[in-house]
Amino acid sequence: MEWVETTGRTIQEAKEAALDQLGVDEHDAEFQILEEPRLGLFGRVRAEGRVRARVRPSTPRAKQDRRDRRRKGQGASGGTADQAEGDHDDAHPTASRTSAPSVGGHRASSSDDATPARRGPAADERPRAHLDDRHDDGAHPGREGDMLMDVALQEQAEVARQFLVGLLSRFGLAARLDIDILEEDERLEVRIEGDNLGVLIGQKGSTLAALQEVTRTHVMHRTAARNGRIHVDVSGYRHRRTEALAAFAQGLAKDVQRPGRAVALEPMNAADRKVVHDAVAKIEGVATRSEGDDERRHVVLVPLAADSPSAGPDAPAPTHSTDDLGTRATDEGDPDSGAGLDAV
Amino acid sequence: MLDYLARSLTDHPDAVAVEAVPTRGGTRLSLQVDPGDMGRVIGRRGRVAQAIRTLVRAAGASEGRDVSVDIVD
Numbered sequence: 081m082e083w084v085e086t087t088g089r090t091i092q093e094a095k096e097a098a099l100d101q102l103g104v105d106e107h108d109a110e111f112q113i114l115e116e117p118r119l120g121l122f123g124r125v126r127a128e129g130r131v132r133a134r135v136r137p138s139t140p141r142a143k144q145d146r147r148d149r150r151r152k153g154q155g156a157s158g159g160t161a162d163q164a165e166g167d168h169d170d171a172h173p174t175a176s177r178t179s180a181p182s183v184g185g186h187r188a189s190s191s192d193d194a195t196p197a198r199r200g201p202a203a204d205e206r207p208r209a210h211l212d213d214r215h216d217d218g219a220h221p222g223r224e225g226d227m228l229m230d231v232a233l234q235e236q237a238e239v240a241r242q243f244l245v246g247l248l249s250r251f252g253l254a255a256r257l258d259i260d261i262l263e264e265d266e267r268l269e270v271r272i273e274g275d276n277l278g279v280l281i282g283q284k285g286s287t288l289a290a291l292q293e294v295t296r297t298h299v300m301h302r303t304a305a306r307n308g309r310i311h312v313d314v315s316g317y318r319h320r321r322t323e324a325l326a327a328f329a330q331g332l333a334k335d336v337q338r339p340g341r342a343v344a345l346e347p348m349n350a351a352d353r354k355v356v357h358d359a360v361a362k363i364e365g366v367a368t369r370s371e372g373d374d375e376r377r378h379v380v381l382v383p384l385a386a387d388s389p390s391a392g393p394d395a396p397a398p399t400h401s402t403d404d405l406g407t408r409a410t411d412e413g414d415p416d417s418g419a420g421l422d423a424v
Numbered sequence: 425m426l427d428y429l430a431r432s433l434t435d436h437p438d439a440v441a442v443e444a445v446p447t448r449g450g451t452r453l454s455l456q457v458d459p460g461d462m463g464r465v466i467g468r469r470g471r472v473a474q475a476i477r478t479l480v481r482a483a484g485a486s487e488g489r490d491v492s493v494d495i496v497d
Contacts, residue, residue, distance in 0.1 A: 106468075243432055250425045251483055279486045282478065290478035297472050298432045301464065 087128040098133035103354030267309040326359035333363040340383040434461035450490030
């Protein structure tokens with residue numbers, strides 16, 4: 081895992097910048113403070129704070145395992161590289177999903193076959209989990225590290241599955257549960273599919289975010305996982321929204337390109353900001369940067385010509401709402417979370 | 425639902441107690457956990473507590489009930 085180094089007027093600001101670059105939540109990153117910011121007269125910043133951050137490695141490893149891992153990292157040649165590529169190919173079902181132009185259709189229908197919408201209690205085995213066992217068939221001698229990692233991830237997947245099965249039955253929902261183990265990313269990708277799952281998504285995905293949060297917390301608690309990188313998606317909502325957000329950001333970037341005026345988006349979490357940064361990076365003549373602290377942190381699109389350092393972070397810019405995308409907005413106090421898919 | 429979440433997130437599931445009080449137009453649930461588990465159900469900056477509330481509210485809303493959650497010590 082690579083380290084990134086960032087600066088900011090406060091440590092928090094530097095951390096936020098690092099999270100932007102990594103595109104992960106604060107939970108999933110680890111920080112080293114390299115330099116505290118130094119304040120001059122009247123609180124003016126004389127020297128910015130510097131931090132180093134990286135995505136937190138997933139599981140605490142046995143010594144043996146750690147050694148293997150390090151060795152693998154240093155000698156990135158020959159068999160290791162081949163292996164890594166092989167893993168990449170079959171361990172990334174997301175690669176094809178990301179590029180699929182339309183979503184929802186085929187997956188929704190397949191889950192219809194699997195589970196007709198039934199309601200009722202005592203459904204513990206109804207949501208059917210599919211854990212990918214492909215790593216068991218080809219035991220690679222001399223790759224104990226990866227083997228152990230698989231076991232850890234599989235254990236996490238099993239814990240997550242049991243937890244979610246129980247949760248879904250308490251919602252009285254019939255749903256299908258798929259868990260992909262993305263070994264390369266050390267991450268679990270949980271997909272919940274079925275009918276009438278809007279209740280699990282909530283307004284602007286708020287219930288989905290909560291679902292992910294408690295699942296992650298539960299898995300971290302019940303397993304040795306240190307970071308619990310678990311993504312939960314319901315009926316492809318997150319996937320669709322990510323694509324919509326990227327398209328929206330690119331559209332906005334094209335507007336910024338010509339008249340040359342900076343545009344600020346509404347506050348977003350680190351993962352969403354990364355979506356925007358990455359999407360706009362493909363558009364020439366427009367740069368992105370993140371501004372604001374914590375809950376108010378948001379992306380600003382800046383025409384490159386006007387992106388002089390003196391423009392400063394306080395340059396006024398209209399906030400562009402992404403409400404129509406179902407993007408998380410600031411009004412989280414709304415108690416009605418039933419709307420769900422209709423809004424997408 | 426709240427009971428299940430709380431038990432899933434704590435070290436001392438047996439110490440989890442949920443009390444329901446009817447209120448105007450809904451139900452208020454009080455969650456009590458082992459003192460050592462308080463941090464777990466609240467989480468950093470209250471993130472876990474907020475997530476618990478959101479899920480319980482969603483489950484209640486799907487049954488047409490207005491449910492709120494208090495965490496008490």
